[in-house]
Amino acid sequence: MKSLAVKVDKGLAERLRREIKEFIREDLVVVKDGSFVYFPVKGSIIDYADKNYKNDFTFIEMDFPYREIRPDEDIRLSYDLVGDIAILPSDVDDAETVAKTLLSRKNIRVVLKKASSIEGSFRTRKYDYIAGERRTETVHREHACIYKLDLEKTYFSPRLSTERKRVIENMRDKEIVIDMFAGVGPFSILAAKKKCNVIAIDCNPYAIKYLNENKKLNKVKNNLNIILGDSGSVLSKNIHDIADHIIMNLPFSTFDFLEVAARLVKKDKGIIYFYSVGEERGENNDRDDLFDEQIEKIESIIGDIKVRDARIVRPYSPYNYHICIEFSINERF
Ligand SMILES: C[S@@+](CC[C@H](N)C(=O)[O-])C[C@H]1O[C@@H](n2cnc3c(N)ncnc32)[C@H](O)[C@@H]1O
Incomplete structure (x- = not known):
């Protein structure tokens, strides 16, 4: 598949990748050769390049292979797992869609979202229910031990x-x-x-x-x-x-x-x-x-x-x- 690409010296590729990650196409595979890395990019990067580092970018057009996307791969966020409860950060975008994907995993039965910081003398926090079974109690395993706990009533951090x-x-x-x-x-x-x-x-x-x-x-x-x-x-x-x-x-x-x-x-x-x-x-x-x-x-x-x-x-x-x-x-x- 032909796409606009940014060509960059191998040694600078990781730094550039972080800078332009929102423009890198996820449907195509990044290509490398001995000296260069080629990122397939969206057209909107041209505006960005004009305003920012015009001279640093080398644009070319080239062929890229398609990338196979796994069904759950769109979840690129961190969540905590306590027992079978997944805990999303308070600022997660579209929690319901994320929850649907998480619930398709065998080990997750409940999805919650942080709704407060850790507070009070018991050091607990509030959660919003997002999906799955309606509960905050679970059983967590760590270092060959088992901990039953209620996330809203007790403190626990994996x-x-x-x-x-x-x-x-x-x-x-x-x-x-x-x-x-x-x-x-x-x-x-x-x-x-x-x-x-x-x-x-x-x-x-x-x-x-x-x-x-x-x-x-x-x-x-x-x-x-x-x-x-x-x-x-x-x-x-x-x-x-x-x-x-x-x-x-x-x-x-x-x-x-x-x-x-x-x-x-x-x-x-x-x-x-x-x-x-x-x-x-x-x-x-x-x-x-x-x-x-x-x-x-x-x-x-x-x-x-x-x-x-x-x-x-x-x-x-x-x-x-x-x-x-x-x-x-x-x-x-
Ligand atoms: C940060 S949590 C740590 C719990 C546990 N050590 C852990 O790592 O999961 C602090 C705990 O101290 C308890 N706590 C707060 N003030 C206390 C006090 N004055 N005496 C005894 N426990 C207290 C809270 O109820 C809470 O369970």
Whole structure:
């Protein structure tokens, strides 16, 4: 099939592809030879080229093979999958059409769309129902564990899966783990399966209900103790220096609970996993900024810490990152 094409040097092709992707024809196959890449393009690119980078484009006309389009290939958007529920971003175009295609996949029974940000002390969000079965409850599988949960009543993010695996790899048999903001249990259940002695706390009664169910579903025995309450006050002030690992996954509020965590952690060898959201502000996108400010703030509250690792967990929003600072406390707090 003859088409207008943009010819570009191989080394520049990927950059150009990103710049002109809205003009590239999807019904034809991009052609390459030893030195050049040829993008089949729509005629409207001529206007764009005139206004933008007139001199950078080499237009030719040439033959391209047709491309076979799979029925679901028009879905080029990211969605989260929790159990059998697909979650579309709030700004998705034509959610109903997208949902139709998603529902043709065997593993998806419900399609929802985000209708709010994560909010409130239970860290939940609202969803709009789009298609499929009308429910927000599902069963999610991750790292050979099963989590029953309700998306509207409890917090759960499949995007933390790698982070959970990483944290659990630090844990050993019989160690004591306190999961201060446990939710439906994705850190706690994993730690309990690793034969740690786990105390899982959450103030959301629904999270605790599902966590109790998940304890049974995953056949975790007596080494998982579940507490409904406020992590800031539920454990007696007389308890201290007990935990080998303390997981603090409540970004935005973690600082408020630092003193309690510092009291509970074993000094020197215990590890606190401190989650927060850091902002990249350096002139050269200097990522150290992300951590330095947070570490200073931690030290202003509980004194010197020994940082074992500081990492980006995932992007949160432009210039903001969900981060984890892993640290120990040397001195008796
Ligand atoms: C961001 S979610 C994390 C849940 C879980 N760790 C996960 O990764 O899926 C934070 C959880 O902390 C709980 N929470 C908020 N404030 C709390 C408090 N003061 N004490 C105990 N739990 C709290 C919320 O109900 C929510 O389930």
